[in-house]
Amino acid sequence: MQPEWAGRPKLLAALNHAAAARLVTVIAPAGYGKSTLLALWHADPGRRRALAVLAVDTRDNDPVLLWSGILAALTAAAPGPQWAAVARLLRQTNPDIDTAVLPAMCAALASQAATTGLCLALDDCHLLTEPACHRQLAAFIAALPANCQLLVASRRNPPLRLARLRASGRLLEIGSGELRFGADDAAWLATTASAGTDLPADTAHALIEASEGWPVAVHLAARAMRHHADTTTVLAQLTARHGHLDDYITEEILDGLSREQAVALARTTVLERLTTGLAHAVAGDDLPDLDARHPNGLLLVPLDATGEWFRHHHLIQHALRRRLHRDEPHMLASLHRRAAAWLRTQDRTEDAIEHSLTAGDTATAITSIACAYMAAINTGRRATVRAWLDRLGNDTVAASAPAAITAAWVAAVSGDRPAVEHWLRIAEHCGHQGPLPDGTASVPSAAALVRAVFGFGGLKPMTEAAQIAVEQETDPTSPWYAMARTALGCAHYLNDESPAAIEPLRRATASHAATPMIRTLATGVLALAQHHLGQHEQAATTAAAAQQLAEHFGLQHAPQANMAYIAQAAVAAHQGKRDRARALLEQVLALRRRIPGLSPWPTLCALTQLAELQLNTGDHVGAAACITEARALFDELPDPHSPPLILLDRLDRHPRRPQRATRQATTLTAQEHALLRLLPAPMTLRQIAAHRRVSLNTIKTQTRAIYRKLGAANRAAAVTTARRHGLIP
Structure with missing residues (x-):
C-alpha cells in the first residue's frame, strides 16, 4: 500500500461497524478509490472479520470460474478443511452451482462463522454480465449465514434486488458521495x-x-x-x-520517465493482469520498474498476497491505452502475440488463448484451444470453451478440424444432439491429415470417440464408433487409449455382451494415462459386467474399488462416476440389501435429472435396475414411473430392439395391480416428468425455465398440464400428490 493512500478512517469505521449488514455495496465511477478502500480495509488492524477479496474479470462470466475464484479467495482468507466439499463439487464435469455448490459453500461459511466472521468482497463486479452469475449471487446473498456478508465494488448498481435488504436495514451503501474527498x-x-x-x-x-x-x-x-x-x-x-482529466493523468504518470520508458509502459496496458516477467516480455527492456508492493507513482493494484500479480489502476490503464492506440496502433497484435507466447511457456494456456484471439492469430488460438478444451470441459467450464469458439466465429471453426471437434464436444456435453453431428460431419470433411493437437490419432478417431462416449445415435452406431476408436488409439500412454476401450466396454455391456466387455474394460482400468473420470467409469462398468456374468464376488470387489476411486478423486457427485454407484446398487440388491440399493439408484437419478445433456445410457441403466427392484418389492407404482421415464428416453433414440428396451418390455409385462397412479404416470409426457421432479426444489418457475433452457411460457404451460393431470390446484398439492403416488421421491 502506498503511504499517501492510507487513511479514510470514516469509511473504515463504517465497514468495521457493519457486521449486521448482509450486503455492502461500494458503487462509484472509476478513480473513486473502490479498490484502494478494499486494500485499506484488508490492512486495517481494526477489522473484525476475515476478508476474502476476488478481483473479478470478464472470464468470470463462466459461473464455474466465478465460484472457483470465490472459493480460492475464501480459502486464502480462512484456510481450513471446511472448503473441501465445495472444491470437490466444483471439480465435477457439470457442477450444479444452484443446488449443490451454493448450499455447500454456505454450509462451509456457517462453519467458519462459528469462530470468526467473514466478508467476501468482489471487486470490479461491473464486469459480470452473465444473468446466471447475477442469479447465483442473489441466491448466495439470501442464504448467507449469520456473521457473514458480501461486499460488491462496482461502477454501477448490480442487479441483486436490493430493496428488501435496504428496507430491513441489512444493506450498507457506499457511493461516490462517501468516497469523494473533502x-x-x-x-x-x-x-x-x-x-x-x-x-x-x-x-x-x-x-x-x-x-x-x-x-x-x-x-x-x-x-x-x-x-x-x-x-x-x-x-x-x-x-x-x-x-480531459485522463490527459492530465497520463502526463502526471509519465512525468520523470524517458520517452522509451513511457512507450514501454503504455504497451503493458494490453495486459489485464501483469507479472514483472510478463510485462517485460511484452513491453521490452525499457520498461520502468514495476512492483505493486512499493510506491513508484504508477498506481499498481496487487492481485495476490505476495504482489507477484498485479494490475494497473483502471483509470491509468484507460489513459495509457489511449496513448498506445494513438502512437503505436500497428503494435497491438504483436504485443498480444508476445503475451500469448510468454504465457504458453508458463503453462497458462487459457490466458494465452485470450491474447491469441485478441491478436487475430487464429491458427495459434485454435491449436491452444484444441489442447485445453478437454481439461476445461472436465472441470465444468464448457461455457469458457464455447466463448472461445464464439470469438473464432462459425466460419473459422468450420474451416478447422480441431476446432470443429472441439465444437462437437461442447455440443455433446450441452446435450445439443443435432449440433454434435453437424460439427462431426464438418470435421470429417476438412481434409485434416494425421494426429490432432489434443492428442487423438486422427479426425476419424476423434469423431468416433464423441459418438462412442455419448451414444446419442443408439447402441449400434455407438459400438461401431468405439471399435474405430480402439483400432486407431493404440498408444497406451495416451488418455484417449483408455477412453476408447472404456467406450467399447460400455457398448458391449449395454448390448448384453458382457463377456466381450471384460477385456477392453480391464485394459482401460489398467491404463496409467486414464483420467480419473474414465478410470472410475471403466471400473464401475467392469463391475456391472462381472455381476451380469454371475461373478458376484469379483463384482463386489470391483464395485467397491470403483466407489473408492470416486471418493479418492472427489467424484462422488460427478455424472461420470454414476456407473460406480449403479454397480454398488446391483451388488447390494444381490446381497439382499434392497433399501441400500434403492437409495443408491435414487441418488444417481436425482443427480442425472438435475443436469441436462448427459448421455442417456447410465440413466437408462439406473431406471431399469430401479424398476426391477421396485417390482420385486411390490412397489408397482414406483416401477411404472421408472418405466415411463425410461421409455421417454428411448423415444429419443433410434434403437427399437436394443437389449435395454427389451428388458423394459419384460418389466412392463410384470403382473401388477392396475392403479390410478400408474395411469397418472403414463399420461405425463417426458418433459412434464422432468418438470415435476423440479417442483419440490426451492426454485421459482423463472429459475426452472433458465435451468431447463426453455421459455417461462413453456414452463407455465407444462405446469398447468401437470396440475390438470394430477388433479391438483397448486404447486404444493401437485408435489404432495406426486409423492403419494410414487411419481417423485
Missing part, C-alpha cells in the same frame, strides 16, 4: 505526499473544487505538488484539464 482529506493527502509540508486551507478547498473531490485526481495533484513550490501552478494545470 478539503480535510485533500489537505492531509497533500501533506503526506509532500513529506510533511502543510497545505493551506484555501489551497485545499481550491484543489477539491478543481478536482470535484475525485480521489485519483486529488492524489495525482498532491503528488505533483512535491515538485512544484508554487501549488497554484498545479491547480491551474488541473483546472485547465477539467473534462
Whole structure:
C-alpha cells in the first residue's frame, strides 16, 4: 500500500461497524478509490472479520470460474478443511452451482462463522454480465449465514434486488458521495505526499473544487505538488484539464520517465493482469520498474498476497491505452502475440488463448484451444470453451478440424444432439491429415470417440464408433487409449455382451494415462459386467474399488462416476440389501435429472435396475414411473430392439395391480416428468425455465398440464400428490 493512500478512517469505521449488514455495496465511477478502500480495509488492524477479496474479470462470466475464484479467495482468507466439499463439487464435469455448490459453500461459511466472521468482497463486479452469475449471487446473498456478508465494488448498481435488504436495514451503501474527498482529506493527502509540508486551507478547498473531490485526481495533484513550490501552478494545470482529466493523468504518470520508458509502459496496458516477467516480455527492456508492493507513482493494484500479480489502476490503464492506440496502433497484435507466447511457456494456456484471439492469430488460438478444451470441459467450464469458439466465429471453426471437434464436444456435453453431428460431419470433411493437437490419432478417431462416449445415435452406431476408436488409439500412454476401450466396454455391456466387455474394460482400468473420470467409469462398468456374468464376488470387489476411486478423486457427485454407484446398487440388491440399493439408484437419478445433456445410457441403466427392484418389492407404482421415464428416453433414440428396451418390455409385462397412479404416470409426457421432479426444489418457475433452457411460457404451460393431470390446484398439492403416488421421491 502506498503511504499517501492510507487513511479514510470514516469509511473504515463504517465497514468495521457493519457486521449486521448482509450486503455492502461500494458503487462509484472509476478513480473513486473502490479498490484502494478494499486494500485499506484488508490492512486495517481494526477489522473484525476475515476478508476474502476476488478481483473479478470478464472470464468470470463462466459461473464455474466465478465460484472457483470465490472459493480460492475464501480459502486464502480462512484456510481450513471446511472448503473441501465445495472444491470437490466444483471439480465435477457439470457442477450444479444452484443446488449443490451454493448450499455447500454456505454450509462451509456457517462453519467458519462459528469462530470468526467473514466478508467476501468482489471487486470490479461491473464486469459480470452473465444473468446466471447475477442469479447465483442473489441466491448466495439470501442464504448467507449469520456473521457473514458480501461486499460488491462496482461502477454501477448490480442487479441483486436490493430493496428488501435496504428496507430491513441489512444493506450498507457506499457511493461516490462517501468516497469523494473533502478539503480535510485533500489537505492531509497533500501533506503526506509532500513529506510533511502543510497545505493551506484555501489551497485545499481550491484543489477539491478543481478536482470535484475525485480521489485519483486529488492524489495525482498532491503528488505533483512535491515538485512544484508554487501549488497554484498545479491547480491551474488541473483546472485547465477539467473534462480531459485522463490527459492530465497520463502526463502526471509519465512525468520523470524517458520517452522509451513511457512507450514501454503504455504497451503493458494490453495486459489485464501483469507479472514483472510478463510485462517485460511484452513491453521490452525499457520498461520502468514495476512492483505493486512499493510506491513508484504508477498506481499498481496487487492481485495476490505476495504482489507477484498485479494490475494497473483502471483509470491509468484507460489513459495509457489511449496513448498506445494513438502512437503505436500497428503494435497491438504483436504485443498480444508476445503475451500469448510468454504465457504458453508458463503453462497458462487459457490466458494465452485470450491474447491469441485478441491478436487475430487464429491458427495459434485454435491449436491452444484444441489442447485445453478437454481439461476445461472436465472441470465444468464448457461455457469458457464455447466463448472461445464464439470469438473464432462459425466460419473459422468450420474451416478447422480441431476446432470443429472441439465444437462437437461442447455440443455433446450441452446435450445439443443435432449440433454434435453437424460439427462431426464438418470435421470429417476438412481434409485434416494425421494426429490432432489434443492428442487423438486422427479426425476419424476423434469423431468416433464423441459418438462412442455419448451414444446419442443408439447402441449400434455407438459400438461401431468405439471399435474405430480402439483400432486407431493404440498408444497406451495416451488418455484417449483408455477412453476408447472404456467406450467399447460400455457398448458391449449395454448390448448384453458382457463377456466381450471384460477385456477392453480391464485394459482401460489398467491404463496409467486414464483420467480419473474414465478410470472410475471403466471400473464401475467392469463391475456391472462381472455381476451380469454371475461373478458376484469379483463384482463386489470391483464395485467397491470403483466407489473408492470416486471418493479418492472427489467424484462422488460427478455424472461420470454414476456407473460406480449403479454397480454398488446391483451388488447390494444381490446381497439382499434392497433399501441400500434403492437409495443408491435414487441418488444417481436425482443427480442425472438435475443436469441436462448427459448421455442417456447410465440413466437408462439406473431406471431399469430401479424398476426391477421396485417390482420385486411390490412397489408397482414406483416401477411404472421408472418405466415411463425410461421409455421417454428411448423415444429419443433410434434403437427399437436394443437389449435395454427389451428388458423394459419384460418389466412392463410384470403382473401388477392396475392403479390410478400408474395411469397418472403414463399420461405425463417426458418433459412434464422432468418438470415435476423440479417442483419440490426451492426454485421459482423463472429459475426452472433458465435451468431447463426453455421459455417461462413453456414452463407455465407444462405446469398447468401437470396440475390438470394430477388433479391438483397448486404447486404444493401437485408435489404432495406426486409423492403419494410414487411419481417423485
